[in-house]
Structure formats: structure tokens, C-alpha cells
Amino acid sequence: MPNPTAAMIVIGDELLSGRTRDSNMFHLAGELTKSGFDLKEVRIVGDDQNAIMSAVNALREAYDQVFTSGGIGPTHDDITADSIAAAFGLPIDVREDARAVLEAHCRRLGIEMNASRLRMARVPDEAVLIENPVSAAPGFTLGNVHVLAGVPSIFEAMVASVLSTLAGGAPMLSETVRVGLPEGEIAGPLGRIAEVYPELSIGSYPFLLHGRFGVNLVVRGTDRDLLGSAVSDLHAAFPNATE
Amino acid sequence: MPNPTAAMIVIGDELLSGRTRDSNMFHLAGELTKSGFDLKEVRIVGDDQNAIMSAVNALREAYDQVFTSGGIGPTHDDITADSIAAAFGLPIDVREDARAVLEAHCRRLGIEMNASRLRMARVPDEAVLIENPVSAAPGFTLGNVHVLAGVPSIFEAMVASVLSTLAGGAPMLSETVRVGLPEGEIAGPLGRIAEVYPELSIGSYPFLLHGRFGVNLVVRGTDRDLLGSAVSDLHAAFPNATE
Numbered sequence: 001m002p003n004p005t006a007a008m009i010v011i012g013d014e015l016l017s018g019r020t021r022d023s024n025m026f027h028l029a030g031e032l033t034k035s036g037f038d039l040k041e042v043r044i045v046g047d048d049q050n051a052i053m054s055a056v057n058a059l060r061e062a063y064d065q066v067f068t069s070g071g072i073g074p075t076h077d078d079i080t081a082d083s084i085a086a087a088f089g090l091p092i093d094v095r096e097d098a099r100a101v102l103e104a105h106c107r108r109l110g111i112e113m114n115a116s117r118l119r120m121a122r123v124p125d126e127a128v129l130i131e132n133p134v135s136a137a138p139g140f141t142l143g144n145v146h147v148l149a150g151v152p153s154i155f156e157a158m159v160a161s162v163l164s165t166l167a168g169g170a171p172m173l174s175e176t177v178r179v180g181l182p183e184g185e186i187a188g189p190l191g192r193i194a195e196v197y198p199e200l201s202i203g204s205y206p207f208l209l210h211g212r213f214g215v216n217l218v219v220r221g222t223d224r225d226l227l228g229s230a231v232s233d234l235h236a237a238f239p240n241a242t243e
Numbered sequence: 244m245p246n247p248t249a250a251m252i253v254i255g256d257e258l259l260s261g262r263t264r265d266s267n268m269f270h271l272a273g274e275l276t277k278s279g280f281d282l283k284e285v286r287i288v289g290d291d292q293n294a295i296m297s298a299v300n301a302l303r304e305a306y307d308q309v310f311t312s313g314g315i316g317p318t319h320d321d322i323t324a325d326s327i328a329a330a331f332g333l334p335i336d337v338r339e340d341a342r343a344v345l346e347a348h349c350r351r352l353g354i355e356m357n358a359s360r361l362r363m364a365r366v367p368d369e370a371v372l373i374e375n376p377v378s379a380a381p382g383f384t385l386g387n388v389h390v391l392a393g394v395p396s397i398f399e400a401m402v403a404s405v406l407s408t409l410a411g412g413a414p415m416l417s418e419t420v421r422v423g424l425p426e427g428e429i430a431g432p433l434g435r436i437a438e439v440y441p442e443l444s445i446g447s448y449p450f451l452l453h454g455r456f457g458v459n460l461v462v463r464g465t466d467r468d469l470l471g472s473a474v475s476d477l478h479a480a481f482p483n484a485t486e
Contacts, residue, residue, distance in 0.1 A: 012446075012448075013444060013446050013463075014446055014448055014461060015268075015272070015285075016272055016282045016283065016284075016285070017272060017276050017282070017415065017417065017461075017463060018269060018270075018271075018272030018273030018274075018275070018276050018282075019417065019419075019461060020448070021266075021269045022265075022268075022269075023264075025258075025265075025287075026261060026264045026265075027261075028261075029258070029259055029260060029261030030261030031261075032261070033260050033261050039259045039260070039261075040259065040288075040289060040294070041259075041286065041287065041288055041289075041294065042258075042259070042285075042286070042287040043284065043285070043286050043287075044268075044284065044285040044286075044287075045283075045284055046283060046284075047446070051283070051284065073426050073427075073430075073447070073449055074426050074427045074430040075426050075429075075430045075433055075434065075447035076430070076433065076434035076437050076438075076445075076447075077437075077445070077446050077447055078447075111425075111427070111428075114427065114428075114431070115431065116426075116427050116428075116430030116431050116434075117427040117430075119430070120427075134451065135449075135451075135456070136427065150448075150449075151449055151450065151451055153451055154451070172260065174260065174262065176262075182354075183316050183317050183318050183359075184317045184354070184357065184359050184360040184363075184379065185354075185357075185359075186318075186359075187316075187317040187318045187319070187359030187360075187362070188357070188358065188359050190318055190319065191318065191319035191359075194319050194320075195319075201256060202319075202320070203255075203256050203257055203290070203320050204316070204318035204319075204320055204321075205255075205257055205263070205393075206316055206378075206393075206394055207394065208377065208378075208394055208396055208397070213378070215318075218257060218260075218262060220256075220260065
């Protein structure tokens with residue numbers, strides 16, 4: 001049985017302007033692989049309601065689970081919760097359960113509950129809150145869409161919380177064989193080995209180091225024996241070049 | 244007049260598995276901003292012809308320029324050129340101009356021109372080659388789609404080559420005001436300042452450092468005077484907290 005599929009939507013103008021280098025996608029990709037989900041697509045969109053809505057509606061139809069990152073804070077550019085509600089055609093307003101979470105957080109820190117902070121308690125009807133152990137902004141799950149914070153430490157805590165509630169597939173195993181030859185030298189034998197193992201994915205990732213080309217061959221699959229056999233074949237095919 | 248828009252498609256299973264952290268998107272985003280293009284959307288897809296085709300066809304309709312990265316080498320998993328040809332409904336085969344580039348490259352390096360390397364000369368009809376000063380794989384431009392290599396040093400050289408041929412808009416200017424307060428404290432005044440400057444984009448990016456929240460307020464726009472005025476207003480609104 002194939003593993004369940006996943007997609008991600010990273011929301012934020014700062015990634016599209018080149019100001020910030022995303023780390024949430026890299027984190028989620030690794031965690032999904034460990035949990036046996038097959039991440040199939042990531043979209044990065046700006047702080048724009050139409051862009052968020054169309055990404056959410058396309059991906060929640062196409063994949064089993066969808067994760068979003070960013071835009072759930074208290075400022076004017078935090079429009080994710082409203083955009084998700086619009087995508088689902090559901091009402092959104094301050095919800096009492098979210099308000100209670102925020103109020104407890106403010107009491108704990110001795111800070112005031114103002115109108116801006118209350119905006120973070122806007123959660124679509126039918127959504128289930130995701131606990132946020134770090135800040136006040138609650139994430140939420142609506143159908144198969146998990147709406148998480150953008151700040152990396154909070155995002156990572158919410159990912160752990162959501163993944164503990166989902167049933168994944170077989171963990172994807174992976175082995176890398178590094179070859180000190182350019183791709184053009186190895187492509188023929190490599191392609192023939194890939195054909196022998198249709199159950200595995202064998203990727204070829206060239207690099208350029210100190211002016212010389214090499215390749216990382218990455219073998220991925222859920223069957224440990226098959227994986228070991230393919231790795232042996234690669235070492236045998238390029239005997240003096242593998243590390 | 245608004246700046247021309249752009250989108251990017253990053254192609255490669257290694258990004259979706261969490262094995263590799265992308266750097267090409269971060270590089271392109273910064274270069275587009277400098278050249279006056281407005282990057283609106285990025286999609287990351289695997290080495291899968293249908294996924295590549297549907298991303299290419301959606302984005303080339305929606306945006307002025309589209310850049311792809313990855314999948315133009317000689318190995319079995321390099322399927323970008325064929326997928327782009329299929330997306331445009333154009334024939335693809337070994338082209339004499341691309342073969343000449345490859346042969347010159349092989350002669351220069353004293354390496355053999357084999358069947359795998361020849362595969363890199365497969366370029367769709369009507370495409371214009373993009374020079375690749377580093378390796379043998381030619382990139383190409385087809386309509387408004389620019390197909391570039393995935394290895395970062397080669398990708399970056401190709402980006403420079405393509406951008407030198409395109410007419411961008413006004414360079415996007417940006418200033419960051421760092422505030423040592425949590426977003427919930429500043430969201431009210433910040434929102435009112437954002438309303439005063441509809442021509443600018445004012446983004447609020449919270450961070451958590453040594454257990455304390457702060458915010459980077461990023462003001463972006465093409466008008467230097469307006470930008471300076473908004474930055475002054477932010478310093479005035481949060482007088483003891485800005486850096």
C-alpha cells in the first residue's frame with residue numbers, strides 16, 4: 001500500500017522577496033519522511049487571500065494531509081486564518097476556546113489581553129485547536145488542513161503535536177552512495193540499475209566541489225533488503241569511485 | 244505601473260524528502276527583487292512528468308516569467324526537458340545546436356561524448372539555448388519559461404544570463420526596523436501606519452531569541468522618500484524599542 005500523501009503551503013512575503021530563507025519546509029519534509037508520509041508538493045505564496053485560498057483548495061483535494069506555515073499572529077498582515085475559513089466557506093470569529101487559551105497565556109506572562117491579541121482567537125467554525133506550547137497564537141486543524149505558526153521553534157512544536165495524531169505509513173529508508181565521477185560517465189549503468197528496482201527511487205544529485213563533478217546517488221524505499229541489494233549493485237558498478 | 248511578475252518551479256525529489264535544503268529559490272528571490280520582478284509564487288514538485296507539466300502550465304499562464312531549477316542532466320531521473328516539451332505540446336529530440344555545445348564542451352575537457360551526455364542535447368523545438376559556462380547541460384528558454392540547472396553554481400550563472408536579457412521594473416527597496424517587543428504589543432499602531440502607506444508593503448516577522456519575542460518590521464516599495472517616511476513613523480511609534 002502506498003504511503004499517505006502530504007503537501008505544504010508556506011505563507012509569507014518575506015520568503016518571496018529573498019529576505020528570509022525558509023527552514024520550516026526543510027524541517028517538515030524530514031519529519032514527514034520519518035513518519036511515513038510522502039510529501040508531494042510545496043507551494044510558497046505571499047500574504048494574499050486569493051493566493052492562499054487557491055493553494056489550500058487545490059492541495060486539500062489532491063493530497064491526504066496539508067500543512068500550512070505562517071500568518072497566524074496578531075498583526076495586519078496575518079491573514080491565514082481568515083483565508084482558510086474563506087477557502088472552506090466557513091464563518092470565522094473570536095472563539096471562546098481560543099480566547100481561553102490566549103487569556104491563560106497572558107495571565108501566565110502578566111501581559112495584557114488587548115484587541116490585537118484577541119485577533120489571534122479568530123478561528124474558523126469546526127476547526128480543532130492545536131496546542132502551542134511557546135506563544136499565544138493557537139494553530140488549528142480543519143478537515144485535512146493543519147494551520148501552523150511561522151516562527152520555526154513554534155512551527156516545529158506544532159508539527160510534533162499534529163504528527164502524533166496522524167497514522168502514517170512505513171518509514172521511508174534512504175542510503176546515499178557518493179561517486180567521484182561526473183553524471184555523464186555513470187548515467188548508462190545507473191539507469192539500468194534503476195530499472196532493476198522499480199520499487200525503489202534512485203535519484204542522482206550532481207555536485208561541483210573544487211572544480212570537479214561528483215554525484216550523490218540516493219536510494220529510497222521502505223524495504224531494507226531491497227535497499228541493501230541496490231546499494232551493493234551501485235558499489236559494484238562503480239568500484240573505484242564510491243565512498 | 245506594477246512590476247512584472249515571476250514564479251519559480253523547483254524540481255527534485257531530494258527537496259521533498261528533506262534530504263536537501265534548497266538554496267536556488269533563495270538566490271533567485273533576491274536577484275528578482277534587485278531586478279524589479281515581483282516573485283509571486285514558488286512550487287516545489289518531484290521528478291514526475293505530470294506534476295511538472297501541471298505546474299508549468301498553471302504558472303506560465305498566470306505570471307510574466309517562470310524559472311525552473313533542476314532535472315536537465317544526463318541521468319534517468321532528469322525529465323525536465325521532456326516534461327516542458329509535453330507541457331507546451333512541442334516535439335523534443337537531440338538538437339544540432341545543443342549537440343554542438345556539448346561536443347565542444349567534451350573536446351575542451353578531453354572526455355567522451357557518450358549516449359548519456361547526448362541525452363542532454365534533447366531540447367524542445369522553438370526553445371532558445373541558455374549558455375552554461377560551467378557544465379555541459381544547456382538550459383533553454385521557451386516562451387516565458389526559463390529552464391535552468393539545479394546545481395547551485397550553474398543555476399546562479401544561468402540566472403545572471405537570463406536576467407540580463409529581460410526588462411524588469413523598478414528595483415524593490417526594503418528597510419528593516421527591529422523592535423524588541425512582542426507582536427501583540429505593537430499590532431495596533433503598526434496596522435494604523437500600514438494603512439497610511441497603501442503603496443508600501445509593511446510586513447511583521449516575529450522571532451524568538453533567548454526566550455524573548457521581538458519583531459522585524461520590513462518596509463518594501465519602490466519610492467525611496469515614502470519608504471524613509473514610513474521608517475520614521477515606525478521609530479516614532481516605538482521610540483524606546485527600535486534598533
